[in-house]
Amino acid sequence: MSTAEHDRPSPGAVGLVLARPARLLGVEPFFMEFIAGIEERLAEHDLSVLLHVVPHHEAEIAAYRRWARGGLTDAVVLVNLTAGDRRPAVLTELGLPAVVAGNWEEPPKLPAVRTDHAAPVREALAHLLELGHRRIARVSGPEDLLHTMARTEALRAGCAEAGVAPVIVAGDYSDESGTRLTEELLRRPEPPTAILYDNDVMAVAGLAAAHALGVEVPGRLSLVAWDDSPMCRLATPPLTTVSMDVHQFGMSVAESVLEVIAGGPVGERWSPAAEYTARATTAPAP
Amino acid sequence: MSTAEHDRPSPGAVGLVLARPARLLGVEPFFMEFIAGIEERLAEHDLSVLLHVVPHHEAEIAAYRRWARGGLTDAVVLVNLTAGDRRPAVLTELGLPAVVAGNWEEPPKLPAVRTDHAAPVREALAHLLELGHRRIARVSGPEDLLHTMARTEALRAGCAEAGVAPVIVAGDYSDESGTRLTEELLRRPEPPTAILYDNDVMAVAGLAAAHALGVEVPGRLSLVAWDDSPMCRLATPPLTTVSMDVHQFGMSVAESVLEVIAGGPVGERWSPAAEYTARATTAPAP
Secondary structure, X not given: OHHHHOOXXXXXXXXXXXXXXXXXXXXXXXXXXXXXXXXXXXHHHOOEEEEEEEOOHHHHHHXXXXXXXXXXXXXXXXXXXXXXXXXXXXXXXXXXXXXXXXXOOOOOOOOEEEOOOHHHHHHHHHHHHHXXXXXXXXXXXXXXXXXXXXXXXXXXXXXXXXXXXXXXXXXXXXXXXXXXXXXHHHOOOOOOOEEEEOOHHHHHHHHHHHHHOOOOOOOOOEEEEEOOOHHHHOOOOOOEEEEOOHHHHHHHHXXXXXXXXXXXXXXXEEOOOOEEEOOOOOOOOO | OHHXXXXXXXXXXXXXXXXXXXXXXXXXXXXXXXXXXXXXXXXXXXXXXXXXXXXOHHXXXXXXXXXXXXXXXXXXXXXXOEOOOOHHHHHHHHOOOEEEEOOOOOOOOOOEEEOOOHHHHHHHHHHHHHOOOOOEEEEEOOOOEHHHHHHHHHHHHHHHHHOOOOEEEEOOOOHHHHHHHHHHHHOOOOOOOEEEEOOHHHHHHHHHHHHXXXXXXXXXXXXXXXXXXXXXXXXXXXXXXEEOOHHHHHHHHHHHHHHHHHOOOOOOEEOOOOEEEOOOOOOOOO
């Protein structure tokens, strides 16, 4: 590592801050799979992940300042970019090398491992339209996340082309929000015949909510999850899902991190393409 | 912190090595909840978790040597103790302050946050015996883990008292092992009428395997999970489970870590008691 020549040893750590309520962390497999992927590549270089869980971006920025002051990390991985995100500028100002996991087009320019969110939304929508669905809803993640916006925009554009008006409501990735929003959607005078969710937990919760209301899946309602997990595969019926290889995404981010630490050029990388896996929660519209 | 007077700043990190196949990490909520609990207390002291995922204990010990050499951690948290575990001795030899998350009685003596595994096993067994079950099976975690042994021993002792001979098979916490072992148990000439699992993922997989074989739950088969998660609550039917507040366990471990770092005495701590939550997968024996 390039830092090995300095007067103190390399910290041997790549920082990752997750800014979200700690109690939400355990419910989603995504971040543990992502970290495991990063670790798999870093371990070959004797690097570990310095993980910090904080409630919001202010605390995240405070952590970066502390890490920069103490020389505690070789680089950081930035996740969950939002519109007008201040963090890239702060990291640049602090001189902390960083890799963005996700799409980031604004200045300052940082190395990023990008994801195509539009293609899998369009693919899922095409399947639902082909099955005859016209009343389509989406239970999204938090609205300020860039990748939530990208998925919502892709759904709106695809629906507009098909002459369909989607209903879009925002959850927070928790099973509670999946339950509550699904119940609200199903109690509308014109309930949707298909719902797309932004993670696995909200989708499984939505399936249970539909059961509880006596709405047959997939007979009366089709459901599509995002992210795959044992929860989706083992649900009754097993959930149709849009998912990518999150472990591989983590490995790609680690590749860019290693290049950043080495001080050389950083390759343009994309996360693995998300794929639509049809299981038993999607069927022709009633 | 006591290390603040030294000539280099405190690393501001508490090391945690998870020695297991990286691809198994994402499936279980346990460790993310545990880490989130640790982080919640550490964050108040500007400390983060230095997380390292390695395939086996040899690599874990190599990480400790590297951390000790570089002064990269203030302390470490040791998890998943096994019979004849070498790691406590290595940590003592390296002078790395450590807290054991779990039961550890052998020398060297390390501060530990202990768990009573016997009481919840006995409670779950009492419920099953009361429901008339006599053919009882257990799908355990890896057999070399001290906490697997403690649970197995508690089940054997409780069954012996009741004049019942349990069948015990060992899984690896993955959904694949939960599926395979449940199928094997149900295809026996005298299949169990009740199965206790050692985590949530194997239990949910067991429920799906029973469905697939046409074995009605809970009519013909009762199931009890260990650890609770949205997976258990949202399964159809929702799973009866034995679980503790893992987040609180992590916070207690962090308390001991903070005392270790401060250099003062370390309190004797126990994890929160695991409780039996009856849901819809337990019923009278057929």
